[in-house]
Amino acid sequence: MRIGQGLLVSLAMLVAAPALADRLTVTDAWARTTPPGVSMGAVYFRLQNGSGKSDRLLKLSTPVAASAEVHRTEIVEGMARMREVSVLHVAPGEKLEFAPGGLHVMLMGLQGPLREGQVFELTLLFEVAGPVKxxxxxRRN
Ligand SMILES: [Cu+2]
Known part of the structure; x- marks a missing residue:
């Protein structure tokens, strides 16, 4: 009986480990604190497509803002400009870094200032992987 249970647990672990690696994952997600009265904020994270399938990020939503979209900061004639990335493609195995000065999620219509230590949910809707919460x-930086 005991041996049987041990075997079951080991099998479950064997199945679970590759499943985790075979997914589209978002890690190290953080937002920068915002001063009162500012209606926009930014979210950064690492996105890794371990699913082996090409995917697209179609939509984002969060309870803390009216809307959220993917932006890319570009330097045009010495000026930093943000552009909306309406549909973000993620190739199989691709890693994307959302970081200050590059890709970011822009939060628009913040319900209130984002305070240090505040934790909130962001849902990313992928075409193939579905919603990723x-x-x-x-934090400050
Ligand atoms: Cu932006």
């Missing part, structure tokens, strides 16, 4: 931690 992420916990975002707010």
């Amino acid at each position: 992420v916990r975002v931690t707010t």
Whole structure:
């Protein structure tokens, strides 16, 4: 009986380990604190497509803002400009870094200031992987 249970647990672990690696994952999600009266915020994270399938990020939503979209900061004639990335493609095995000065999620219509230590949920809707819910931690930098 005991041996049987041990075997079951080992099998479950064997099945679970590759499943984790074979997914599209979002890690290290954080948002920058915002001063009062500012209606926009930014979220950063690492996105890794371990699913082996090409995917597209179609939509984002969060309870802390009216809307959220993917932006890319570009330097045009010495000026930093943000552009919306309406549909973000993620190739199989691709890793994307959302970081200050590059890709970011822009939160628009914030319900209130993002305070240090505040944790909120962000849902990323992928065409193939479906909704991916992420916990975002707010910090200064
Ligand atoms: Cu932006």
